[in-house]
Amino acid sequence: MQLNNSKVINAWCMYDWANSVYSLVITSAIFPIYYNAVTTGVDGSDRVDFFGLEISNSVLYSYSLSFSFLFVAAILPILSGIADxxxxxKFLMKLFVYLGSFSCMGLYFFTGDNIEWAILCSVLASIGYSGSLVFYDAFxxxxxxxxxxxxxxxxxxSLGYIGSVILLIVNLVMIEMFDVFWFEDKGTATRFAFLLVxxxxxxxxxxxxLRLPDNVHNLKPKNNVFTEGYKELKKVWYAVKEERMTKLFLxxxxxYNMGVQTVMYLAATFGSKELQLDSAKLILTVLIIQLVAIxxxxxxxxxxxxxGNKFSLLLMVFIWIFVCLGAYFVYSENEFFLLAFVVGLVMGGIQSLSRSTFAKLIPENTIDNASYFSFYDVTYNxxxxxxxxxxxxxxxxxxxMRNSTLALMLFFAVGMGFLILLKLPKSSKLEPKKA
Incomplete structure (x- = not known):
């Protein structure tokens, strides 16, 4: 296959445009706010009944996210071996895309009293999203x-941030002007937003x-794909064990990804519970993050x-440490907006550069890209x-939740320590070119 084909590259980038609406609307903006609103009692209580277990709504949401990513981390390695x-x-990527997108549509039926359905759909959507990424990144x-x-x-x-902001704005207009769009109330319009995602x-x-190749290396399975897929994964596992640079990077x-993703998933909940910001200001915060991230x-x-990649990553992790420290002392909405600006600046950079850095660490001419990226995505999950x-x-x-931000600061500090130990070979494009 011809490399650097602009049509194929643009099509690959379009998947960020397609899936990022899930990250923004479902995990960061509208769904967490809606979930918090419909699961909070009229007396202000945040306790919910989940299959007979009484628990805080925000804690339940955090645990459900943890479960979804743990499940993906358990199944993806063997699936990636089978894929290679x-x-x-592409076939496996499609399966996860369909699972995630239809689960988002299922959230339309969440009205507040069926919290078990909401958690089920949100977990399956999360599995679909993170599961599709390992195969997408491997391309x-x-x-x-x-x-x-x-x-x-x-x-x-960047395309992901732009596309997700466009749909978010459309959804916000629809929710705020629900009567113009023939909805009964804001709640119904909000649930329709999940369907649109x-x-x-x-x-x-x-x-x-349409554009991504079905089979780049034209491999022909001759034996059981499950056993051969496991052998493929085992082969890459032994290769990764011998590559010290790859291990240090992972x-x-x-x-540091512990901190990045936790901030992304729980920033709106933090603003709601700790600063009592209304939904309009929380949405504005998310918009600031998305636009600056571009x-x-x-x-x-x-x-x-x-x-070089190492310098750029170290700089961003250093900024993240001060973001977490700043969050502990944030008490006004203007301080929160300023913090959101800084978060956006380093969120876009650290995610895109982490993906491309790992892609450079994969040995040249390998045909095990999905298996290699499974280690990256298992680490991610x-x-x-x-x-x-x-x-x-x-x-x-x-x-x-303020105390939780201090734990995130420690995660970033440990990540920085491993990055400092990382020594990249001079011949790699991971290092800047000498003038």
Whole structure:
């Protein structure tokens, strides 16, 4: 297959456009606010009954996210091995896309008294989203040359931020002007927004599926795909064990990604519970993060080109440490908006650069891209499990989400320590070119 084909690359980037509406509307903006509103009693109580267990609504949400990512971390390695052996990356990616998009549509039926249904749909949507990414990310080293990874990854994330903001604005207009759109109330309009997310995700992903190759390496399975898939994964596992640089990067990524993803998933809940911000201000906060993240992705890709991936990642993690410290002392909405601006700046950059950095660490001419990326995505998912679980349990014990932000600061500090130990070979494009 011809590398750096613009039509294929643009189609690949469009999946960020397709799936990022889930990240924004379902995990970060409208759904957490709606969930918090319909599960809070008229007396202000945040206790809910979940299959007979009485628990805080925010703690339940944190734990459900942890479970979904733990489940994905358990099943993806073997699926990625099967994908590499059988050449079915796109097929498996489609399965997760359909699961996630239809689960988002299912949230339309969540009215507040059926919280078990809401948790089921949100967990399945999360599984669909994170499951599709391992196969999506694995296409990057198969469609482009290494020198273009940073810019292509940044373009994907930027398209994702733009597309998700467009749909978010459409949903906000629809919710605020619900009567113009013939809805009975804001709640019905909000639930229709979840339906739109699923439709958007499903529809735009077809552009990606249309252009991405079905089988890059034309592998022909001759034996049982499950046993051969396991052998494929085992082979990559032994290869990764011997690559010290890859192991150090994955350790660093594990710790700093705990903080990044936990902030993304629980920022709106923090603003609602700790600062008592209304829904309009919480949505504005999320919009600030998304819009600034567009520039942040390109900014740090440029810094990486000048100073190297390691320098750029260290700079962003350093900023994240102060973001967490600042969150502990934030008490006014203006301070919260300023913090959101900084979060947006480093959120776009650290996500896109982490993906492209790992793509560069994969040995040249490998045909095991999905298996390699399964280690990246398992690390990604496990870090969210630990991050959201720690955040939730500290919130449960101390009854304060502020204390949880200090734990996130420690995660970033440990991640920075591993990044400092990382020594990249001079021959790699991970390091800046000498003048």
């Amino acid at each position: 052996y059988s050449g079915k990356k 990057l080293p198969e469609i482009a040359t290494e020198d273009r990874f940073d810019k292509i990854s940044a373009k994907g994330y 699923g439709v958007w995700w499903l529809a735009f992903s077809q552009i990606t599926f 350790l660093a990524f594990f710790f 520039g942040g992705a390109y900014l740090f890709a440029h810094i990486s080109n000048l100073k 496990l870090s969210i499990v630990v991050g959201t679980f720690c955040y939730g349990i500290i919130d449960q014990i101390t009854n304060s």
